[in-house]
Every structure is written in structure tokens, then in C-alpha cells.
Amino acid sequence: MGESDRLTRMAFTRTAGRLGLLSCHLCNSLTESAPGAYEGRCSRCGSHLRFRKPDSITRTWALLIAGYLLFIPANLLPIMHTNSLFGAQSDTILSGVVYLWTSGSWHLAVIVFIASILVPSAKLVTLTFLVVSVQRRSTWDPLQRTNMYRILESVGRWSMLDIFVVAMLVALVHLQTLATIRAGAGAVAFGAVVVVTMLAAMAFDPRLIWDPRWTRHE
Amino acid sequence: MVTLPVIACHECDLLQRKIALPPQGRARCRRCRAILYRDYPPGPDRALACTIAALVLFLIANAYPIVGLEVQGNRETASLYDAVHTLWVEGREDVALLVGFTAMLTPAIEISLLIYLLLPLKFNRVTEGTVPILRFLQTVRPWSMTEVFLLGILVALVKLEHLARVEAGIALWAFGSLIPLLIIASMSFDPEELWAKVTG
Ligand SMILES: [Zn+2]
Numbered sequence: 001m002g003e004s005d006r007l008t009r010m011a012f013t014r015t016a017g018r019l020g021l022l023s024c025h026l027c028n029s030l031t032e033s034a035p036g037a038y039e040g041r042c043s044r045c046g047s048h049l050r051f052r053k054p055d056s057i058t059r060t061w062a063l064l065i066a067g068y069l070l071f072i073p074a075n076l077l078p079i080m081h082t083n084s085l086f087g088a089q090s091d092t093i094l095s096g097v098v099y100l101w102t103s104g105s106w107h108l109a110v111i112v113f114i115a116s117i118l119v120p121s122a123k124l125v126t127l128t129f130l131v132v133s134v135q136r137r138s139t140w141d142p143l144q145r146t147n148m149y150r151i152l153e154s155v156g157r158w159s160m161l162d163i164f165v166v167a168m169l170v171a172l173v174h175l176q177t178l179a180t181i182r183a184g185a186g187a188v189a190f191g192a193v194v195v196v197t198m199l200a201a202m203a204f205d206p207r208l209i210w211d212p213r214w215t216r217h218e
Numbered sequence: 219m220v221t222l223p224v225i226a227c228h229e230c231d232l233l234q235r236k237i238a239l240p241p242q243g244r245a246r247c248r249r250c251r252a253i254l255y256r257d258y259p260p261g262p263d264r265a266l267a268c269t270i271a272a273l274v275l276f277l278i279a280n281a282y283p284i285v286g287l288e289v290q291g292n293r294e295t296a297s298l299y300d301a302v303h304t305l306w307v308e309g310r311e312d313v314a315l316l317v318g319f320t321a322m323l324t325p326a327i328e329i330s331l332l333i334y335l336l337l338p339l340k341f342n343r344v345t346e347g348t349v350p351i352l353r354f355l356q357t358v359r360p361w362s363m364t365e366v367f368l369l370g371i372l373v374a375l376v377k378l379e380h381l382a383r384v385e386a387g388i389a390l391w392a393f394g395s396l397i398p399l400l401i402i403a404s405m406s407f408d409p410e411e412l413w414a415k416v417t418g
Contacts, residue, residue, distance in 0.1 A: 014232070014233050015226070015230070015231040015232055015233060016226035016231050016232075016233050017231050019233065021226065021233070023225075023226035023228070023231065025228055025356075026349075026352060026353055026356060027352075027409070027413045028225055028255065028410075028413075029413075030224060030225075030226060030233075044413065044417055045349050045352075045413070045416070045417075046349065047349075047353065099377075100373075100376075100377070103380065105376050108372075108373055108376050111369070111373070112373060115369075142230070142250070143249075143250060143251070146229055146230065146250045146251075146252075147251075149229075150229075150252075157360065157363055157366055158366055158369075160316075160320060160363055160366045160367075160370075161366055161369055161370050161373065162370075163313065163316060163317060163370070164317065164321065164363075164366060164367045164369075164370025164371070164374075165370045165373045165374045165377070166313070167301040167302070167305055167313065167317045167370070168284070168285070168296065168301055168370060168371055168374035169374050169377065169378070170301065170304050170305055170308070171296035171297075171300040171301035171303075171304045171305075172285060172287050172294060172296045172374070172378060173287070173294075173378070173381070174294070174296075174304050179381065182308055182310075183305055183308065183310045183313050187310065187313050188310065188312050188313055191312065191313055191316045195316070198360065198361075202360070206229045206230065206250075207229065207230055207231045209230070210230040210231065210232075210249070210250070211231075
């Protein structure tokens, strides 16, 4: 906490928002806002600008709840059905990981576990924590919370891994004499979890983490 | 309009003065450590060369099979298109769309729009619609998942190893070399160069 505290108290620090400047995330330039206005247009590239992402907290919450709800079928429903000479078999995400583990590919089991189970659940929990902390105008270690946000934003895409695995398996083991693999309903739910959590992370505005600092030290 | 030598951090909104950077240097936010801006090699040459090479590899990656499977003398191959197509005809249109969008359509859009912007820039011209294209690229970029797709192929290969003899196709190598090229391209393309031209 010490380091970030020192940084935020630096006497000459000012945010664009406090000075009434809208910052453009496309061309990086700053535009002065009309008095009292919450939005404006970038004077350089014409992008529509707002001080903070619109309804960031409400939209993040809505997408998070959708993510939690979809996470249940994503893990319970089979993502893939295999029909082979040895009989029919349905795999959920977890049983796929167990299969990789027991068949000796423990390194891949770890990768798939991280990408498909750890990342989505950690992402949901972390983002929930961030939204709650922002809603309560918490001043707890903003640097740490920004780092959390950065991590969850950059690892989210890797959860698509299992969808791609299923897609390749389906295409390869298709109408084979030996076996057929089809995608299950769990794959749809799981894909939706990935999309919804990515959208939730995009809806969240990390600048909100730092905002309470200013009202406190004013 | 004069561009202020000041930049606001995208992640914490802190205002900071812009300074000249050493070659390949990056400026970080002094409060939250976000990357504020970086130094790019001058001119669009390197970015353009990488993007054109990426386009060629992307075409190969899509035209040829990614993996081949040999079961009892029967040889089956699958390309990215086959994967999307099979999912679609088997009634998983939603998964087919998701895979097609993230592994095929978005990277294709990204590569072709970059060439569309960079090629005229090489001849010191700015293309029509540069601003909306840059905006669109920024929106579309998080959904381009070639590197995740490549890892997915590798996991699928290992899963099939017990079932049959698997062999890597040309497209697998194309996908593998496409990824570093796209990274180098995005790291050597300076959007400021475009902005300076657009705003005159
Ligand atoms: Zn910052």
C-alpha cells in the first residue's frame, strides 16, 4: 500500500477528468468539454468521448450475472459426445481435463484446466470484487486492483481454448469408421461464458478505481 | 488544432507530459504503470512487410488442411473451414459462428484493413475512411484469437494421438508463423503517423 499511496499523493498529479478534459482512447488527444457536459466529441478524430465508460457499473453487473448463470450449464452439460467402437461417451470440461491427466498428458491437462476452469471462474470473482470495491468507493490499493483488472482483461481470451479443441476434434473425427465426435450443448454455454465475461471486462472502466482518491484528497 | 504534449493515462486518467523516448522505448504511467505511448521505427515499411507476409500465411492457413488423421488406411484431413462447416451442418450454428468469427473472420479483417491503411501510407497518402477504420480495428482486435486457436489445435492433436496417427498439415505451420508476424506488425505500426497525416 505504501508505494501507491505515495504516488497518489504526489502534489502535482491531476487527472484529465478533474480538469474537464475528455481523453480520446483512439488518437490519445485531449479535448476540453463544454461546461457541465458529460460527453463531447474529440477535436482531433471526431470520436464520441465520455469522461468514463457509460453506465460502467450497471453494465458490468448485468454481464457478470449473465456470466455466473451461464457458468453452471457450461460446466454441467457435456461439451462433446463421442461415439466409437468402444461405446458412447459424453465429456464435460472437467472430465476432459481428467481424461488428459489420466492418459499421461499432465502438462496439457494443466493448460486446459487453467484456460477453461481457473481463468473463467477467477475472472468472474475478480471482476465482482472490482465492481463492488468501486461501488463502495474503496481506496484500497488502487495499483493492485488495476493490476488485477489488467490480468483478467488479457487472459480472458485464452478461455476460448476448449471451444477450438472441440471444433478441431469434430472436424477430424467426423463420419469416421472408428468414431464420431459431436459438439454438445455445454460448448454453446461455455462459448457464451467466454464472450459475456470478455464483454463484462470491456464494460468496466479501470479509471473508476482511481476516482475516489481525488475526492478524498481534495 | 495544436496537439498538447500532454497525455491522459487510459487506465487511471492521470495527465502526464509527453517526452521524447529512446529507440524502442516505452513510456509508462507514473501512477498505475500502464503503457502510455511507445517509440516506433520510422515509416510504415516494417509493419507493411510483416502484414503482407501475414496475409500470405493467413491464406495458406485457410486453404490447406491443418491436421491429417490416419485410421485403418483411411486418411482424413481438416482445415479451419471444415471445422466451422462441420459444426454448422451438425446443428451447432452458434459454436460454428463463434469459431468462424474469432479464428477466421476477425483475423482476416484485421490483416486486410491494416494493409489498406499501410500501403497508401508508404506512398505518403492517407486512405479514405482512415478514422472509422482505426476505430473499427480497435473494436475488433480483442476478438481476433489466432494464438488461442493454435493452442487449441495442439491440444486436439494430443487428444487424438491414442486414436490414430496424426500428422501436422501445412496450415499448422502457417498459423504458427502468422502469430509472431502479426505481433511484430502491430509493434512497428505507429498510429500517430496516420493521425498526423489525417489531421494535416
Ligand atoms: Zn495510469
